[in-house]
Amino acid sequence: MTAGLLLEPVELPPEPIVGAAALFALDPAVAHLNHGSYGAVPLPVQAEQQRLRAEQERDPDGFFGTLPARVAAARTAVARALGIDPVRLALVNNVTEAVAVALDSVSLAPGEEILVTDHSYGVVARAAERRAAECGAVLRTVRLPLELAEPPDPQSALDGFAGLVLAAVGPRTRVVILDRVTSPTARAVATGPLLSALATRGVVTMVDAAHAPGMLPLAPEVALADFWFGNLHKWAFAPRPTALLAVGPAWGERIRPLTYSWEHERGFPAAVEWRGTCDYTAWLAAPGGPALLARLGPERVREHNERLARHGQWLLVERGGLRPLPGSVGVSMRAVRLPAGVAETEEAARGLVATVRQRLGARIAVRPWAGGGVLRISAQVYNRAAEYQALATGLAGLLKG
Numbered sequence: 145m146t147a148g149l150l151l152e153p154v155e156l157p158p159e160p161i162v163g164a165a166a167l168f169a170l171d172p173a174v175a176h177l178n179h180g181s182y183g184a185v186p187l188p189v190q191a192e193q194q195r196l197r198a199e200q201e202r203d204p205d206g207f208f209g210t211l212p213a214r215v216a217a218a219r220t221a222v223a224r225a226l227g228i229d230p231v232r233l234a235l236v237n238n239v240t241e242a243v244a245v246a247l248d249s250v251s252l253a254p255g256e257e258i259l260v261t262d263h264s265y266g267v268v269a270r271a272a273e274r275r276a277a278e279c280g281a282v283l284r285t286v287r288l289p290l291e292l293a294e295p296p297d298p299q300s301a302l303d304g305f306a307g308l309v310l311a312a313v314g315p316r317t318r319v320v321i322l323d324r325v326t327s328p329t330a331r332a333v334a335t336g337p338l339l340s341a342l343a344t345r346g347v348v349t350m351v352d353a354a355h356a357p358g359m360l361p362l363a364p365e366v367a368l369a370d371f372w373f374g375n376l377h378k379w380a381f382a383p384r385p386t387a388l389l390a391v392g393p394a395w396g397e398r399i400r401p402l403t404y405s406w407e408h409e410r411g412f413p414a415a416v417e418w419r420g421t422c423d424y425t426a427w428l429a430a431p432g433g434p435a436l437l438a439r440l441g442p443e444r445v446r447e448h449n450e451r452l453a454r455h456g457q458w459l460l461v462e463r464g465g466l467r468p469l470p471g472s473v474g475v476s477m478r479a480v481r482l483p484a485g486v487a488e489t490e491e492a493a494r495g496l497v498a499t500v501r502q503r504l505g506a507r508i509a510v511r512p513w514a515g516g517g518v519l520r521i522s523a524q525v526y527n528r529a530a531e532y533q534a535l536a537t538g539l540a541g542l543l544k545g
């Protein structure tokens with residue numbers, strides 16, 4: 145056992161979800177341990193999108209004429225399946241688009257601040273930086289130490305990461321952007337108590353919930369944030385690109401769509417959803433993702449995935465000799481620290497990902513971090529313990545080399 149955070153041996157799910165792996169078209173020659181980056185679309189959902197595309201091509205005029213009502217119905221169906229209010233909710237392509245809409249809709253005065261954290265997704269932080277520069281505002285990055293563990297009850301506590309974020313809020317802070325689950329480190333930051341505390345300080349909150357739909361219950365964060373956006377194409381099994389943007393009561397009228405379309409006069413959500421003639425079949429097929437999840441049993445999937453991710457992390461520590469990083473309850477991904485000097489730059493991190501793919505036949509995520517990069521594994525219903533075992537043993541050899 146490596147010094148630092150102590151990991152308990154993690155028991156495996158009593159029995160993997162029978163038949164779940166056969167729902168995917170993944171290459172069996174590869175260990176797909178990176179569901180978190182792009183998701184994987186189950187075969188029945190792919191088939192539904194293909195059926196919709198065929199329908200579109202049989203009579204494009206007829207198909208496009210029915211689209212507004214069908215998109216609204218898809219949005220409502222997805223919201224209901226995920227247990228959130230369909231009001232003030234729009235379908236968008238992805239979080240990259242959603243954060244741009246949100247940032248564009250908030251005016252900032254010179255000298256005001258946008259806060260992000262050093263675990264924020266790169267593009268989200270860059271979009272915030274661009275918006276701040278346009279307005280003469282300032283982007284400030286709150287440091288969240290990698291080794292800082294979560295409080296025992298994160299849904300009622302304001303210490304840990306929440307305490308550091310709150311301490312960073314000052315009189316000039318106008319916008320705070322927080323991850324529901326961070327990309328490089330798989331940690332939960334935007335908890336309900338933190339969002340409530342930020343609301344009482346009058347700051348505009350944006351929650352990057354890219355990983356939340358399908359992985360975690362979405363309440364109460366959706367209703368507590370001014371802007372909340374989550375991908376459906378990662379953990380909710382929807383075709384790419386599909387995401388949700390939820391806005392608080394004060395924002396519906398003030399949303400500025402990125403694209404000016406025929407639907408502009410109708411306001412939110414139609415004005416955000418419509419971008420002229422596009423392929424909207426991913427959105428129409430999206431309800432099939434949460435519906436499949438409901439058939440598999442969201443709780444069962446969640447428990448399976450989190451336990452397998454923790455088991456994978458334990459193997460990387462025990463057999464791979466890597467340092468564990470704290471995890472967050474309910475999250476289907478875990479991270480470990482690579483040795484100093486490994487993957488500390490973008491180029492080195494990309495190199496390690498490519499080497500692991502070539503030599504070990506596994507897909508993983510690695511983010512550069514000073515003092516040793518961060519390696520993230522994901523777990524999904526198609527994964528098996530043996531895949532993490534092979535990665536752990538193989539990595540130990542690779543890193544020695």
Ligand SMILES: Cc1ncc(COP(=O)(O)O)c(C=O)c1O
Nearest residue numbers: 181238239240265326327352354
């Ligand atoms: C936390 C987080 N935010 C945003 C994104 C961007 O998602 P997309 O490329 O679908 O816009 C990702 C993608 O991995 C992510 O992990």
